Amino acid sequence: MTKYRLQSLLFVFVAFMLGCNEYMIVGVLPDIAKEFHASLSSLGYTVTLFALIYAISTPIVTTLASRFNRYHVLLVLLLIFFIGNTWTALATGFWSLMGSRVLTATVAGAIISLVLVMANYIAPRDKRASLVSWVFAGFSIASIIGVPIGTTISTTFSWHDSFWMITWLTILTFVMLAWLAPRDTPQVRGSLRSQFSLFRDLRVLMGVAFIVLVCAADYTFYTYVRPLFTNMMDFDNTWLNWLLFGMGIFFMFGNKFGGYLADHRGIQSLPKIYVLMTLCLAGLAPSFQYRWLGVALIAMLCVMVACYGSSTQLMFLDIAEKDYPQSLDLASSLNSIFANIGISLGSFTAAETVHYLSLGSVGYVAAVYGLLTVLVITGLSRRYRNAYPY
Numbered sequence: 001m002t003k004y005r006l007q008s009l010l011f012v013f014v015a016f017m018l019g020c021n022e023y024m025i026v027g028v029l030p031d032i033a034k035e036f037h038a039s040l041s042s043l044g045y046t047v048t049l050f051a052l053i054y055a056i057s058t059p060i061v062t063t064l065a066s067r068f069n070r071y072h073v074l075l076v077l078l079l080i081f082f083i084g085n086t087w088t089a090l091a092t093g094f095w096s097l098m099g100s101r102v103l104t105a106t107v108a109g110a111i112i113s114l115v116l117v118m119a120n121y122i123a124p125r126d127k128r129a130s131l132v133s134w135v136f137a138g139f140s141i142a143s144i145i146g147v148p149i150g151t152t153i154s155t156t157f158s159w160h161d162s163f164w165m166i167t168w169l170t171i172l173t174f175v176m177l178a179w180l181a182p183r184d185t186p187q188v189r190g191s192l193r194s195q196f197s198l199f200r201d202l203r204v205l206m207g208v209a210f211i212v213l214v215c216a217a218d219y220t221f222y223t224y225v226r227p228l229f230t231n232m233m234d235f236d237n238t239w240l241n242w243l244l245f246g247m248g249i250f251f252m253f254g255n256k257f258g259g260y261l262a263d264h265r266g267i268q269s270l271p272k273i274y275v276l277m278t279l280c281l282a283g284l285a286p287s288f289q290y291r292w293l294g295v296a297l298i299a300m301l302c303v304m305v306a307c308y309g310s311s312t313q314l315m316f317l318d319i320a321e322k323d324y325p326q327s328l329d330l331a332s333s334l335n336s337i338f339a340n341i342g343i344s345l346g347s348f349t350a351a352e353t354v355h356y357l358s359l360g361s362v363g364y365v366a367a368v369y370g371l372l373t374v375l376v377i378t379g380l381s382r383r384y385r386n387a388y389p390y
Contacts, residue, residue: 003180007122008131010176011115015138017169018108020146021085022050023139024166025101027151027226027244028159035159036094040227044351047223049098050105051344058109058337059330063195065110066329071183074114077107078177082170089163109340113333120317120332121185129310133259136309137252144248148241151226155237198327201319206380207312208338213373214274215342216349217281218305220366223350224359225298232360233291243295250299254306262310268381270308271374277304278370284363309335 025032025047033043065073084104091097116135123131150162198204221228229235229243261269280297287294313335320331346369353365 004122007180007182008119008134010173010180011119011131012134012138012141013176014115014173015112015135016142016146017166017173018081018112019139019142020150020169021081021088021104021163021166022054022108023142023147024150024162025050026223027147028154028162030226031154031159032097036097038094040224041351041355043094044223044347044354046098046101047219047347048344048351050101051219051340051342051347053102053105054109054340055337055344057106058113058333058340059196061107061110062113062329062333065114066195069183070114070117070185070329071181074111074118074181075174075178077111077114078170078174080107081111082167082174085163085170086167089160089167091160105340109333109336112336113329116313116332116335117329118182118185122182129259129262129314132313133255133262133310136258136306136313137255140248140252140255140306142248144245144252147248148244151244152241195324195327195330198320198324198330201323203319203380203383204316204331204334206376206383207315208334210373210376210380211308211312211335211338212342212345213369213376214277214305214308215339216346217277217342217366217369217373218301219343219346220349220353220369221281221284221298221301221362223347224354224362227359228288228294228298228362232288233294235291246295246299247302250302251306254303255309257303258307258310261307262314266311267315267377270311271378271381273304273307274370274373274377277301278367278374280304281363281367281370284366285360288360 029040029043029046032038033040036043061077065077081104084100084107087100087103088097091100112135116132119131119135120128146166150165153159153162153165225244225247226240229240230237235243280301284294284297284301287297313332316331316334317328320328324331346366349365349369350362353362357365
């Protein structure tokens with residue numbers, strides 16, 4: 001197997017490991033709530049806090065790290081991630097859990113950003129979209145394999161053991177990166193101010209607004225997907241694991257479909273998809289009484305919310321390479337930064353919806369974000385009607 005193939009597989013594995021850490025909390029929230037004697041709505045804020053810290057810290061850490069060798073920075077950040085996740089596995093109370101999630105979130109975004117920059121350099125130009133889509137698919141694989149396994153471990157043994165599994169994955173990841181990650185990739189160093197000049201570009205501003213809204217729509221229902229399946233659709237725990245596995249399959253399909261879209265009109269092809277997403281969100285609540293219809297709608301949503309990543313990632317990298325070369329590391333992190341702002345907004349919205357309205361109302365509220373998503377992506381796609389930038 002060539003070194004490029006090994007590096008590609010490793011980068012996908014990094015995304016898988018990070019995805020397990022970020023998403024697994026959703027599957028084990030009821031078990032944590034039981035141990036800590038806390039409400040589901042209050043623990044939902046752990047998702048919000050993780051995403052918020054992720055979004056705030058990623059541009060800062062990424063920008064500061066751009067002054068040093070990427071290879072060395074990546075290994076240091078992974079060591080901090082190891083400490084944070086192990087702390088989560090050891091947490092015995094609400095505030096200890098919160099502290100561990102804050103530490104982990106502080107470096108997680110910068111890790112995947114550096115991996116995406118490295119992937120951009122090692123891949124031939126005609127394979128960039130495919131590799132980027134596979135890296136994003138690593139998060140979906142975490143949903144397919146990691147989250148159901150973590151949920152099963154949590155319900156069978158303890159939610160602590162689920163995070164111990166991630167600790168062992170992190171050790172393996174560190175060893176493999178030390179061996180295979182490229183040690184020297186081209187870097188253009190600039191001041192903090194010059195790197196943030198990327199945000200003067202209207203295409204970038206519209207792109208990040210789009211990502212925020214898509215992820216807010218997603219996490220307004222996904223934060224409580226386990227009680228949606230068990231409480232609203234009356235599936236038992238055996239079915240729950242298969243349903244979570246199926247969601248991961250559809251998320252991965254959405255990422256790979258996104259890679260196809262990135263090679264075929266990309267941004268311009270997205271408005272119709274997000275019109276359909278909004279309609280599915282609006283129909284979610286009525287579908288709960290026909291539970292397999294509800295499952296079908298959630299499967300479709302998994303595909304649609306996951307298919308933007310490759311198009312927006314390559315758009316940001318292309319804009320930075322051509323117009324803001326000093327901002328390349330920052331550009332690589334925009335997807336993850338603003339996805340987590342959207343996740344934070346969506347999970348907060350979900351918690352408030354459950355608290356003030358009902359669990360069954362999350363689809364209607366998510367549809368509001370969906371409508372705003374359609375407006376923004378339609379405006380962005382019009383800017384590329386005559387010339388697509390890739």
